Amino acid sequence: MPLIAPPSLPARKSIDANIWLALAGGLVGTVIIYALLIPFQTSYIGQLLFNRGWTQPVVILFALLVAIFTLLKWMRVLVEARALKQAWIPGNFPIQSPTDDQLWDFQQTLSKRRAVLPIRCARILGAYMQGQTREAAAEMALDDGAVASAASESSYTLPRVLVWAIPLLGFIGTVVGISQAVDGFSRFLQAAQEVDQIKEGIGSVTTGLAVAFDTTLLALVLSVLVMIPLVMVERLESQLLLNMDSYINDFVLGRISGTAAETAGPSLGVEELRQTVQEVLREELPGLEEKIVPLPEKLETVLNQFGRLSQALANDRKQFLATLTENQQTQAQALEQLLAQFHHQGALFLETMQQGQVEASSKITSQAAEVAQVLDQTNQILQQRLEVITSLDGALKTLADTGSLQGVLKELELTLIQLQPTLQQLSQPRRVTLVEQAWDNNKS
Numbered sequence: 001m002p003l004i005a006p007p008s009l010p011a012r013k014s015i016d017a018n019i020w021l022a023l024a025g026g027l028v029g030t031v032i033i034y035a036l037l038i039p040f041q042t043s044y045i046g047q048l049l050f051n052r053g054w055t056q057p058v059v060i061l062f063a064l065l066v067a068i069f070t071l072l073k074w075m076r077v078l079v080e081a082r083a084l085k086q087a088w089i090p091g092n093f094p095i096q097s098p099t100d101d102q103l104w105d106f107q108q109t110l111s112k113r114r115a116v117l118p119i120r121c122a123r124i125l126g127a128y129m130q131g132q133t134r135e136a137a138a139e140m141a142l143d144d145g146a147v148a149s150a151a152s153e154s155s156y157t158l159p160r161v162l163v164w165a166i167p168l169l170g171f172i173g174t175v176v177g178i179s180q181a182v183d184g185f186s187r188f189l190q191a192a193q194e195v196d197q198i199k200e201g202i203g204s205v206t207t208g209l210a211v212a213f214d215t216t217l218l219a220l221v222l223s224v225l226v227m228i229p230l231v232m233v234e235r236l237e238s239q240l241l242l243n244m245d246s247y248i249n250d251f252v253l254g255r256i257s258g259t260a261a262e263t264a265g266p267s268l269g270v271e272e273l274r275q276t277v278q279e280v281l282r283e284e285l286p287g288l289e290e291k292i293v294p295l296p297e298k299l300e301t302v303l304n305q306f307g308r309l310s311q312a313l314a315n316d317r318k319q320f321l322a323t324l325t326e327n328q329q330t331q332a333q334a335l336e337q338l339l340a341q342f343h344h345q346g347a348l349f350l351e352t353m354q355q356g357q358v359e360a361s362s363k364i365t366s367q368a369a370e371v372a373q374v375l376d377q378t379n380q381i382l383q384q385r386l387e388v389i390t391s392l393d394g395a396l397k398t399l400a401d402t403g404s405l406q407g408v409l410k411e412l413e414l415t416l417i418q419l420q421p422t423l424q425q426l427s428q429p430r431r432v433t434l435v436e437q438a439w440d441n442n443k444s
Contacts, residue, residue: 007104009126010111012144013119014151015080015237017072019158026065030057052214055173059215062162062169063222069159070229077236083115084243088251095125095255098132117244120144124252134256138316141253142323145245149327152237153334156230163227167349170219174353177212182363209364216353231339249321 033049034057040046049056088110095103107129110122120141127140 007107007111007126007129009123009130010119012123012147013114013116014148014155015073015076015116015240016151016155017069017076019069022065022069022072025068026061029064029068030061033060048214048218052211052218053173053176055169055176055215056218059166059169059219059222062166063226066159066162066226066230070226070233073155073233073237074229077233077240080116080240080244083117084240084247088113088118088121089255098129103129116148117247120148120244120248121252124248128256134253134313135316137256138253141245141248145241145248145327148241148244152234152241156234159230163223163230164345166223166226167219170216170223171349171353173215173219174212177209177215178363180211181209182367245327253317 037046037049041050049060093106097103103125107122107125110118110125113119113122123144124137124140128134128137130136
């Protein structure tokens with residue numbers, strides 16, 4: 001019984017992971033990690049996550065997002081790998097005609113499955129039933145294989161960006177930490193006057209350096225931890241897609257090709273087929289040979305067309321195999337180029353980090369020399385102040401000795417006060433009377 005209408009093709013499915021679920025899991029995981037480490041802020045892990053700048057929680061979020069995405073992808077790959085081991089097209093199922101009701105029912109059953117492989121088989125059978133040629137099925141297989149490879153490649157774009165963003169965030173934290181250290185050097189060198197201020201300045205410098213190196217440490221460790229599983233899962237998915245293409249080529253397109261050859265007729269030569277047809281016509285339709293003289297030529301033309309069609313089918317099969325092999329080689333080369341790019345970018349990043357650390361070390365060495373010079377100058381100033389204090393101490397002792405001189409002066413002042421009435425009396429005017437006595441008396 002022929003089909004009333006061609007079957008509808010199910011929508012394509014790919015081995016994808018829910019990126020929004022991974023993002024939600026990353027946010028929740030980051031909050032849980034920081035909440036659990038609140039009582040341990042004084043430990044090394046607590047200091048590493050709470051006191052090393054804003055880049056640390058962002059690095060944790062990106063790492064958890066990539067890790068959850070990788071886990072979801074791995075689970076999908078496992079499910080599809082189990083589906084690949086099942087026999088979706090039984091060996092005794094006949095694929096003899098694109099208008100067979102049994103083939104239509106089987107195609108509808110496959111289209112209701114949730115795995116990727118039966119959906120692809122259902123699409124290929126549907127294309128075969130709609131176009132009623134093997135070329136239509138082969139084109140559908142090629143299109144689905146290319147779309148699946150492209151979808152798989154594009155699904156890893158965001159995780160790859162995040163994997164490269166994690167060490168870049170660590171490098172940003174390094175730049176921020178070194179900037180804080182240099183700024184702390186400059187500020188305390190301008191305002192350093194005492195030893196306590198110098199100690200506080202050195203503490204701010206060491207804090208900035210801790211931020212610089214701890215952010216880089218966390219970012220590099222997390223990027224390595226999430227990059228290796230991501231590359232492994234991507235390789236597993238690529239191998240799974242290649243196995244699906246091989247399954248479709250062997251168990252779907254191969255069955256359709258064999259069926260078409262059988263329905264084309266017996267494998268006889270052109271001459272043998274012509275003789276057979278002529279004998280049948282003579283036996284069944286005597287007297288009509290003169291009326292159907294052009295029929296052998298037309299039959300030869302039809303047979304030639306069948307031969308060209310068979311050759312086209314064989315060429316199409318070879319082209320499909322060549323395209324499949326080329327796709328496999330292209331994917332392998334792309335994966336090797338990706339790994340080489342990973343190694344090259346990692347080497348460049350490490351070289352940049354080493355250069356930045358050398359420059360930071362040279363700056364810190366020069367600043368330390370300036371600090372040593374300032375410390376020497378401060379020591380000289382302190383010694384001068386100690387000498388001034390010593391001289392002041394001697395002066396104070398001299399003043400203490402002169403205290404007795406002040407007592408003598410006070411006693412002298414009291415004596416002068418007591419002599420003042422006598423001196424006043426002596427200062428008054430006086431009359432001097434000269435008494436002349438007789439010479440004789442004097443002489444006697």
